[in-house]
Amino acid sequence: MKPVAKLAAFxxxxxxxxxxxxxxELFGFNVEYVGKLKVxxxxxxxxxxxxxxxxxxxxxxxxKESGDIKIYEKAGETLEYVKAxxxxxxxPGEFVSPAYCSYNxxxxxxxxxxxxxxxxFIYDRVGRENFKRVKMIYCFRSGDDVQLIGNKLxxxxxxxGPHGADHELYITNIKTGDEDFxxxxxxxxxxxxxxxxxxxxxxxxxxxxxRFDVEGDDIYFVWEGDLRITKLNISTKKTQVFGPGVKMKxxxxxxxxxxxxxxxNRTHGRFHLYRxxxxxxxxxxxxxxxxxxxxxxxxxxxxxxxxxQFYMLNGNFIKEVPIPGQPDRRMCFDKDKGILYSLVSSKSxxxxxxxxxxxxxxx
Numbered sequence: 001m002k003p004v005a006k007l008a009a010f011x012x013x014x015x016x017x018x019x020x021x022x023x024x025e026l027f028g029f030n031v032e033y034v035g036k037l038k039v040x041x042x043x044x045x046x047x048x049x050x051x052x053x054x055x056x057x058x059x060x061x062x063x064k065e066s067g068d069i070k071i072y073e074k075a076g077e078t079l080e081y082v083k084a085x086x087x088x089x090x091x092p093g094e095f096v097s098p099a100y101c102s103y104n105x106x107x108x109x110x111x112x113x114x115x116x117x118x119x120x121f122i123y124d125r126v127g128r129e130n131f132k133r134v135k136m137i138y139c140f141r142s143g144d145d146v147q148l149i150g151n152k153l154x155x156x157x158x159x160x161g162p163h164g165a166d167h168e169l170y171i172t173n174i175k176t177g178d179e180d181f182x183x184x185x186x187x188x189x190x191x192x193x194x195x196x197x198x199x200x201x202x203x204x205x206x207x208x209x210x211r212f213d214v215e216g217d218d219i220y221f222v223w224e225g226d227l228r229i230t231k232l233n234i235s236t237k238k239t240q241v242f243g244p245g246v247k248m249k250x251x252x253x254x255x256x257x258x259x260x261x262x263x264x265n266r267t268h269g270r271f272h273l274y275r276x277x278x279x280x281x282x283x284x285x286x287x288x289x290x291x292x293x294x295x296x297x298x299x300x301x302x303x304x305x306x307x308x309q310f311y312m313l314n315g316n317f318i319k320e321v322p323i324p325g326q327p328d329r330r331m332c333f334d335k336d337k338g339i340l341y342s343l344v345s346s347k348s349x350x351x352x353x354x355x356x357x358x359x360x361x362x363x
Contacts, residue, residue, distance in 0.1 A: 029293075029310040031340070032361045033324040038078040039343075039355035045070060046353070051343055052103040052110070052332050056128065058082070059357070061343070062098035062112055069098060069112060071129060079357070082129050090117070093133065102147045105336075111153070115142045120155070122148060122174065135174055144209045151175045152234070154219065156210040158185070166199075168210055169221055171234070182232050187239075188223050190256065206255055207283075213333075215289040215313065222287045226256040227298060229287065231315065242315030250309065250320045253301050255281035282307075288333040288340070289313070295340075295362065299329065308362075327358055338362045 037059075039045055046065035053059055059072040059079055067088030072079035086095045096116035103110050108125040120143075122135040143157025153172045161167045161181035169183035186196035188210055189203070206225030213220050221230045231240040244250045285306070286297040294311040306327050310318035327342035334341070340360040345353045 029319045030321055030363050031308050031323050032363060033358065034339075034361045035077070035359045037074060037357040037359070039072065039357065040079060040081050041352070041354070043070070043081060043084070044352070045355050048330060048343055048355070049099040050101050050330055050332070051341075052101050053334055053341060054103055054125075055105045055336065058129070060101065060103065060110060062095075062101050064097045064099050064115075067095045067098065069095070069101075073129075085123070085131055095121075100143065100145055102145075104148050107148070107150075109148055111146050111148050113139065113143050113146050118142065120146055120153065122153075137172055137174060145211045147212070147214055148174070149214055152180075154212070154214065156212055156221070158208075169212065169219070169232070180234075182219070182234075182237070183221065183230065183239075187230070188221075190223075190226050190228055190241075202256060211285075211287050213287050213289040213294075215291070215294075218313070220287050220289055220294050222284045222296060224284045226254050227252050227282070227284050227296065227309075229294060229296060229311065229315070240315060242311070242317075244309060244317050244320070251282070251301075251305075251307055252298055252309075252320075253281045255283070285329040286331050288331075288335075290335050290338070293318070295333070297323070297331065323360065325358060327360070333362075 051061040057074045061070045069085035071082045099115045101112040110123040120137045123131040140159040145156035166185035167181045168188040171180040209224045219232045228243045282298045282300045284298045288295045296309045306323040309320045328344040330343040342358045
């Protein structure tokens with residue numbers, strides 16, 4: 001081969017490499033454990049499903065069992081309890097089961113979903129430690145994730161749209177009350193219109209949790225039962241679905257590709273079926289975005305091993321790496337600092353739950 005032809009072939013190989021893996025070999029996409037923060041034992045944190053972190057270091061953790069929102073601040077290698085928002089009850093300013101939450105740094109707003117009351121509460125941050133409840137929105141059924149972007153409250157959860165059509169991702173305008181439906185239920189489960197009757201089986205066997213993050217005008221949505229990222233543009237409604245692909249080096253094993261076969265075996269009860277799938281396949285736990293990348297986190301197969309996949313915003317798969325240690329599915333991501341936090345718990349000798357927040361740097 002002539003030198004010019006060799007050079008051309010070499011340049012072509014470089015271009016193809018960048019188009020498929022996104023320069024991971026040059027810049028390295030890795031997750032590094034950088035420390036932990038101990039959550040104080042008093043007042044006891046009983047049951048947390050999610051949490052968020054403010055730009056100045058407040059940790060806000062809804063306590064689903066005690067019915068309040070606990071606020072902590074960092075003090076060295078521990079967190080110090082600051083105060084609680086609300087208490088258990090159905091009255092004004094009270095919660096029954098606060099679960100999923102998010103914090104909008106740009107607009108200084110905290111959002112929390114109360115699953116039992118089927119309500120979403122919006123708070124303005126007024127001062128470092130004070131939050132004022134300013135809005136309440138009903139959600140038709142329990143949801144899995146919620147974010148506020150401007151006046152648009154984005155909700156992952158079931159709701160009937162026009163003509164009774166089932167949807168799993170929608171927007172409520174908190175000013176006007178107008179609703180915009182984005183993702184049909186069958187699309188959430190990776191089905192076509194003609195296959196939508198299978199959605200119930202997939203939901204019962206694999207769960208319903210759908211998580212998302214927002215970058216610009218795009219929503220990146222994942223369902224726990226299969227590793228597919230659905231990218232939806234809020235303005236144009238254009239969708240794109242992507243994932244790691246069969247030729248990529250990944251430990252992920254989809255449960256969705258075997259569940260229908262297992263469901264046909266009537267000797268398996270629902271709980272038994274779930275255990276079979278859980279310990280042989282992987283479950284998607286979270287999705288986060290930055291200005292350039294999408295991060296998808298999944299668990300398994302096996303004993304609680306977590307993996308993180310990197311993608312370009314356009315859907316190109318970059319790399320998969322293990323997350324060190326023993327994190328939990330309760331996570332939040334600080335986009336500005338590139339820090340991934342995970343809230344983990346363990347039983348102490350007194351059979352009480354001890355909580356830690358693990359810190360990871362995404363590089």
